[in-house]
Amino acid sequence: MARKNAFYAQSGGVTATINATACAVIETARRHRERIGKVLAGRDGIIGALTEDLIDTSRESAAAVKALRWTPGGAFGSCRYKLKGPDEHRAQYERLIEVFQAHDIGYFFYNGGNDSADTSFKVSEFAREHGYPLSCIGIPKTVDNDLAVTDCCPGFGSVAKYVATSIREAGYDVASMWRTSTRVFRLAVMGRHAGWITAACGLAAESEGEAPHVLLFPEIEFDEDRFLARVEDTVRRHGYCAVAASEGLRRPDGKFLSESGLRDAFGHAQLGGVAPLLAQLVKDRLKHKYHWAVADYLQRAARHVASRTDVAQSYAVGKAAVELAVKGRSGVMPVIVRKSSRPYRWEIGVADLKDVANAEKMMPRDFITADGFHITPKCRRYLAPLVVGEDYPPYRNGLPAYVKLRNAPVAKRLGSEFRI
Amino acid sequence: MARKNAFYAQSGGVTATINATACAVIETARRHRERIGKVLAGRDGIIGALTEDLIDTSRESAAAVKALRWTPGGAFGSCRYKLKGPDEHRAQYERLIEVFQAHDIGYFFYNGGNDSADTSFKVSEFAREHGYPLSCIGIPKTVDNDLAVTDCCPGFGSVAKYVATSIREAGYDVASMWRTSTRVFRLAVMGRHAGWITAACGLAAESEGEAPHVLLFPEIEFDEDRFLARVEDTVRRHGYCAVAASEGLRRPDGKFLSESGLRDAFGHAQLGGVAPLLAQLVKDRLKHKYHWAVADYLQRAARHVASRTDVAQSYAVGKAAVELAVKGRSGVMPVIVRKSSRPYRWEIGVADLKDVANAEKMMPRDFITADGFHITPKCRRYLAPLVVGEDYPPYRNGLPAYVKLRNAPVAKRLGSEFRI
Numbered sequence: 001m002a003r004k005n006a007f008y009a010q011s012g013g014v015t016a017t018i019n020a021t022a023c024a025v026i027e028t029a030r031r032h033r034e035r036i037g038k039v040l041a042g043r044d045g046i047i048g049a050l051t052e053d054l055i056d057t058s059r060e061s062a063a064a065v066k067a068l069r070w071t072p073g074g075a076f077g078s079c080r081y082k083l084k085g086p087d088e089h090r091a092q093y094e095r096l097i098e099v100f101q102a103h104d105i106g107y108f109f110y111n112g113g114n115d116s117a118d119t120s121f122k123v124s125e126f127a128r129e130h131g132y133p134l135s136c137i138g139i140p141k142t143v144d145n146d147l148a149v150t151d152c153c154p155g156f157g158s159v160a161k162y163v164a165t166s167i168r169e170a171g172y173d174v175a176s177m178w179r180t181s182t183r184v185f186r187l188a189v190m191g192r193h194a195g196w197i198t199a200a201c202g203l204a205a206e207s208e209g210e211a212p213h214v215l216l217f218p219e220i221e222f223d224e225d226r227f228l229a230r231v232e233d234t235v236r237r238h239g240y241c242a243v244a245a246s247e248g249l250r251r252p253d254g255k256f257l258s259e260s261g262l263r264d265a266f267g268h269a270q271l272g273g274v275a276p277l278l279a280q281l282v283k284d285r286l287k288h289k290y291h292w293a294v295a296d297y298l299q300r301a302a303r304h305v306a307s308r309t310d311v312a313q314s315y316a317v318g319k320a321a322v323e324l325a326v327k328g329r330s331g332v333m334p335v336i337v338r339k340s341s342r343p344y345r346w347e348i349g350v351a352d353l354k355d356v357a358n359a360e361k362m363m364p365r366d367f368i369t370a371d372g373f374h375i376t377p378k379c380r381r382y383l384a385p386l387v388v389g390e391d392y393p394p395y396r397n398g399l400p401a402y403v404k405l406r407n408a409p410v411a412k413r414l415g416s417e418f419r420i
Numbered sequence: 421m422a423r424k425n426a427f428y429a430q431s432g433g434v435t436a437t438i439n440a441t442a443c444a445v446i447e448t449a450r451r452h453r454e455r456i457g458k459v460l461a462g463r464d465g466i467i468g469a470l471t472e473d474l475i476d477t478s479r480e481s482a483a484a485v486k487a488l489r490w491t492p493g494g495a496f497g498s499c500r501y502k503l504k505g506p507d508e509h510r511a512q513y514e515r516l517i518e519v520f521q522a523h524d525i526g527y528f529f530y531n532g533g534n535d536s537a538d539t540s541f542k543v544s545e546f547a548r549e550h551g552y553p554l555s556c557i558g559i560p561k562t563v564d565n566d567l568a569v570t571d572c573c574p575g576f577g578s579v580a581k582y583v584a585t586s587i588r589e590a591g592y593d594v595a596s597m598w599r600t601s602t603r604v605f606r607l608a609v610m611g612r613h614a615g616w617i618t619a620a621c622g623l624a625a626e627s628e629g630e631a632p633h634v635l636l637f638p639e640i641e642f643d644e645d646r647f648l649a650r651v652e653d654t655v656r657r658h659g660y661c662a663v664a665a666s667e668g669l670r671r672p673d674g675k676f677l678s679e680s681g682l683r684d685a686f687g688h689a690q691l692g693g694v695a696p697l698l699a700q701l702v703k704d705r706l707k708h709k710y711h712w713a714v715a716d717y718l719q720r721a722a723r724h725v726a727s728r729t730d731v732a733q734s735y736a737v738g739k740a741a742v743e744l745a746v747k748g749r750s751g752v753m754p755v756i757v758r759k760s761s762r763p764y765r766w767e768i769g770v771a772d773l774k775d776v777a778n779a780e781k782m783m784p785r786d787f788i789t790a791d792g793f794h795i796t797p798k799c800r801r802y803l804a805p806l807v808v809g810e811d812y813p814p815y816r817n818g819l820p821a822y823v824k825l826r827n828a829p830v831a832k833r834l835g836s837e838f839r840i
Contacts, residue, residue: 077596077597276693296713398729
């Protein structure tokens with residue numbers, strides 16, 4: 001097979017380690033110059049392919065590419081943009097092939113979640129049906145840890161380490177102050193549908209009485225009275241209570257807790273999040289002083305406290321993706337295969353994209369205790385190895401030294417515009 | 421002078437490094453066994469002295485004491501409890517002397533903010549007037565950085581490093597997503613009265629266009645229209661806008677922004693914090709997608725990303741306090757004296773407690789830009805050295821290995837109870 005350029009794009013919410021995958025794709029491609037010409041990245045993800053807005057990564061120095069390994073965010077821009085099926089929006093697929101052809105692209109690497117796996121699969125099928133030679137490889141990434149087939153998702157281990165570290169630290173704070181100050185503390189974490197990040201908070205509680213004392217999972221219907229009773233019991237036994245809650249809590253009527261009727265002075269619905277709502281509840285019903293934190297993007301950008309295991313896996317899937325591509329594979333995704341939990345051993349496997357596409361891996365019920373408020377030993381065994389190891393970025397002037405790439409554009413070769 | 425025991429207590433909101441000070445006090449006292457017997461710590465701060473609830477730190481191993489250096493929170497418990505003056509509540513002071521006498525205490529180390537300096541000063545005066553030999557040493561600590569005389573406050577450098585790191589990381593995240601997702605991001609930080617922590621966020625913006633783009637200081641009256649115009653201008657120029665805001669923002673009428681009339685479905689005032697309020701404003705007026713985070717206790721407990729400079733200073737003031745005490749000094753506080761900013765050089769000086777007591781050091785107006793939305797180069801010169809250096813805790817199972825002390829109680833010697 002002749003030498004072809006590669007297209008690489010980041011998709012969906014970024015993570016602390018998606019750039020480690022980008023680093024691996026570029027570094028590995030540079031070691032296969034006989035098969036891969038340039039790696040052209042999509043500016044703002046797949047939108048860059050549709051609008052022929054490509055970035056020439058060959059203009060980046062080896063040092064800059066290396067620094068991607070420890071830089072959070074998406075170096076080329078990512079996007080929330082889902083391609084419809086070829087039947088619904090055939091022009092998008094034709095456009096992709098047109099752009100790929102114009103730029104001599106023979107490899108398509110799409111780094112994202114299950115929507116992206118679905119897109120990669122459809123692009124792969126479309127190219128094959130239309131006789132365009134294209135090796136389509138999906139690369140997993142998501143803080144939500146909800147992809148099928150892979151044992152865990154690159155990006156998740158680092159958010160897990162961040163939230164567990166944070167709730168442990170806040171627990172030490174509250175433990176020292178509850179006698180005259182805050183007795184109930186809540187940390188709101190991501191994960192609207194699957195409680196993996198909430199579960200990760202539970203890792204911090206290694207022995208009885210340690211924070212967090214209560215976890216609120218999106219999988220478990222929120223019962224106000226049971227929750228308050230649990231908090232009160234914890235306060236009685238330990239003096240304080242640290243709670244980690246998913247932003248996706250639902251009431252028995254199925255509505256998100258965060259949509260439960262708060263209004264500002266003008267009657268606008270208040271999108272205040274779960275943490276202040278629960279805090280208000282505790283204050284009104286239990287009369288305890290409370291504090292709350294909302295980690296939001298901090299958790300998925302916290303490269304300063306990334307998991308070395310996660311960084312290694314994020315790099316490994318990028319490297320494997322390129323190696324699969326040069327072997328001529330298409331319609332597949334490298335995944336993490338767990339060989340053993342204790343000691344932790346893993347390797348890279350290969351999944352069919354169609355098995356990953358649009359599936360969602362929920363927390364097994366037996367990962368959550370019977371009362372619904374914590375994780376089981378089985379869950380702990382699964383999660384524990386994912387946060388192991390530190391992988392500090394370099395610091396400059398006391399702050400993490402992250403890289404900003406040049407992101408030099410590739411000259412357009414098509415006369416046509418494409419509206420997205 | 422004969423050998424006497426020492427009393428040590430932590431006061432007010434804890435920090436990521438107040439235990440480094442406790443570590444220094446105990447380790448230094450153990451090196452002066454000819455003058456200092458045991459260090460007895462107050463359980464839950466000064467309340468422990470009043471209720472004769474003392475902790476025998478001599479029961480802690482050298483390894484446990486050493487681990488205090490990297491453990492956040494207050495190891496013996498802290499409290500929000502201010503002693504009134506001896507004229508108003510003479511019984512409290514008499515009780516302190518009674519407890520000190522019963523436990524052969526000749527040294528009083530009080531680790532806190534300006535209230536604590538005031539208490540230390542009053543205890544010092546009271547003991548002197550009543551002929552009780554007591555060396556009273558205040559030891560500075562506060563994330564707010566608002567103590568007088570000292571150049572900076574132990575505990576501040578680490579929260580500064582945390583918030584600057586966090587807003588930088590979130591900035592990388594939003595920079596990669598704004599085209600199809602969040603355009604405005606806000607991080608709410610502590611500092612109700614003084615904007616030091618808000619200012620520290622500004623360190624992350626080392627060159628034009630970097631996050632944070634807008635800082636909202638409690639010192640600057642919040643003007644909705646000017647704020648929105650600034651956000652819109654930033655979005656136009658850079659695609660997105662990252663804001664760091666103090667929780668203590670005030671409207672022109674002097675009210676806290678967070679008290680501005682949000683009600684829940686039952687008509688209760690909603691204590692939702694500044695971040696969701698500003699977010700709502702941006703959404704309603706500018707129609708941008710926004711996200712917000714509230715760091716709350718995470719920022720002052722974030723020992724995992726502590727400043728090495730801050731840890732060194734936190735240790736140094738504890739060590740100096742003991743050395744001042746064994747020299748027979750009283751009514752004083754060791755402080756940080758800056759000898760030079762570039763290169764950064766500092767040493768320990770000695771302040772009179774009465775000069776520190778109840779004073780508050782606000783941000784100088786020339787540390788804030790004329791438009792009120794960022795820090796000046798002068799401010800940056802002051803802040804920059806305080807976040808320099810990393811001082812990682814050890815990790816176990818992928819999480820920071822913090823210590824929990826035995827905190828063995830000292831047998832009570834007084835028959836009397838004291839109600840606080």
